[in-house]
Each structure stands twice: as C-alpha cells, then as structure tokens.
Amino acid sequence: MKKLEEYVRSIPDFPEPGIIFRDVTSILQDADGLHMAVDSLIDMVKDLDYDLVIGPESRGFIFGVPVAYAQHKGFVPVRKKGKLPCETIAMEYDLEYGQATIEMHKDAIRPGQKVIIVDDLIATGGTTEAIVKLIEQLGGQVVKICFVMELKGLNGREHLKGYDVDSAIIYE
Numbered sequence: 001m002k003k004l005e006e007y008v009r010s011i012p013d014f015p016e017p018g019i020i021f022r023d024v025t026s027i028l029q030d031a032d033g034l035h036m037a038v039d040s041l042i043d044m045v046k047d048l049d050y051d052l053v054i055g056p057e058s059r060g061f062i063f064g065v066p067v068a069y070a071q072h073k074g075f076v077p078v079r080k081k082g083k084l085p086c087e088t089i090a091m092e093y094d095l096e097y098g099q100a101t102i103e104m105h106k107d108a109i110r111p112g113q114k115v116i117i118v119d120d121l122i123a124t125g126g127t128t129e130a131i132v133k134l135i136e137q138l139g140g141q142v143v144k145i146c147f148v149m150e151l152k153g154l155n156g157r158e159h160l161k162g163y164d165v166d167s168a169i170i171y172e
C-alpha cells in the first residue's frame with residue numbers, strides 16, 4: 001500500500017516562479033488516496049467533542065464535507081467574497097501568492113458552539129487565521145484545526161499559536 005504522501009504531485013513554479021505547488025487532485029483521483037486522506041482527517045477528530053466542521057472554499061469543501069458526513073456533524077462553508085446570500089461577516093488576508101477576502105454567514109455558528117476547521121493545506125496560515133477570527137467573532141470555539149498537507153517552511157503555525165493543529169503530511 002502506498003503512503004499518502006506518494007499520491008501528491010508536486011509542480012515547480014506554479015502558479016508563480018519559486019512556488020512548489022502541492023497538487024491535491026492527484027490524491028483525489030485515486031480511490032485509495034482519497035480514502036487515506038479523509039480517514040487521516042477523521043482520525044484526528046473522532047474522539048473530540050464538537051458541533052460543526054468549518055471548511056474554506058474550495059479545497060476545504062472537498063475534505064470538510066466527508067469528515068462532517070462521517071462524523072454526523074453539520075458543515076459550514078467559508079466562501080470567497082460575494083458568494084453567500086444572507087448576512088455575512090468578512091475578513092481580508094494574505095496568501096502565499098496574493099490576497100483574498102473570505103466570508104461566513106452571521107448565523108452559521110451559534111455562540112458557544114465547538115468547531116473544527118478542515119482544509120487541504122496550510123501554507124502561510126493566512127487563510128486559517130482569518131477563519132479563526134471569523135469563528136471567534138461569531139462566538140464559536142475552535143477545538144482543532146486539521147490539514148492534509150502542511151508547508152512547514154512557511155511557518156503557518158506561527159499564526160495559530162495556542163490552537164490544536166494537526167497535518168497528515170508535513171513538507172519541511
């Protein structure tokens with residue numbers, strides 16, 4: 001049986017020179033790779049007490065929903081600006097390449113609810129830091145943050161001090 005990291009295709013200089021792009025599609029298109037990735041995320045949270053899974057557009061949806069489904073939890077999408085139809089709160093943030101604004105529905109989390117965040121990858125940590133801020137503005141409590149891949153050299157965890165962070169694959 002192959003290891004999860006063996007399913008990841010790495011593309012140099014995408015989308016910009018100097019970036020090594022860790023391609024999640026090569027995990028997803030293989031039945032074993034997909035199972036291994038989702039199961040590794042479920043293992044990280046299966047013993048925790050929480051109410052909701054939070055996942056950012058778009059790759060966070062791919063992994064967040066199967067975790068929520070398997071654990072019988074609700075899923076809350078964090079979307080890029082302008083996509084959600086009801087009242088939202090928003091946060092701007094920096095990425096490894098570029099900038100973005102994400103939004104959540106104001107009524108997506110009730111005060112006191114415990115949540116986990118699931119995404120495919122942490123690079124600079126900017127996306128996750130913004131999500132944590134939105135969750136906490138709504139009165140939610142982040143009990144765990146889970147990734148399939150972590151680009152350790154970009155020090156994303158520096159933005160997430162004090163939170164329980166776990167990644168299935170760590171790139172030094």
Ligand code: PRP
Pocket residue numbers: 056057058059060094095096100119120121122123124125126127128156
């Ligand atoms: C990617 C990835 C993470 C984020 C990580 O999403 O899926 O959400 O970047 O980068 P960071 O740790 O530097 O914030 P992206 O915004 O590229 O959107 P996508 O999932 O739609 O491709």
Ligand code: ADE
Pocket residue numbers: 019020021022023095096097121123151
């Ligand atoms: N998102 C941000 N940085 C990335 C990278 N190096 N590979 C894949 N997705 C990313």
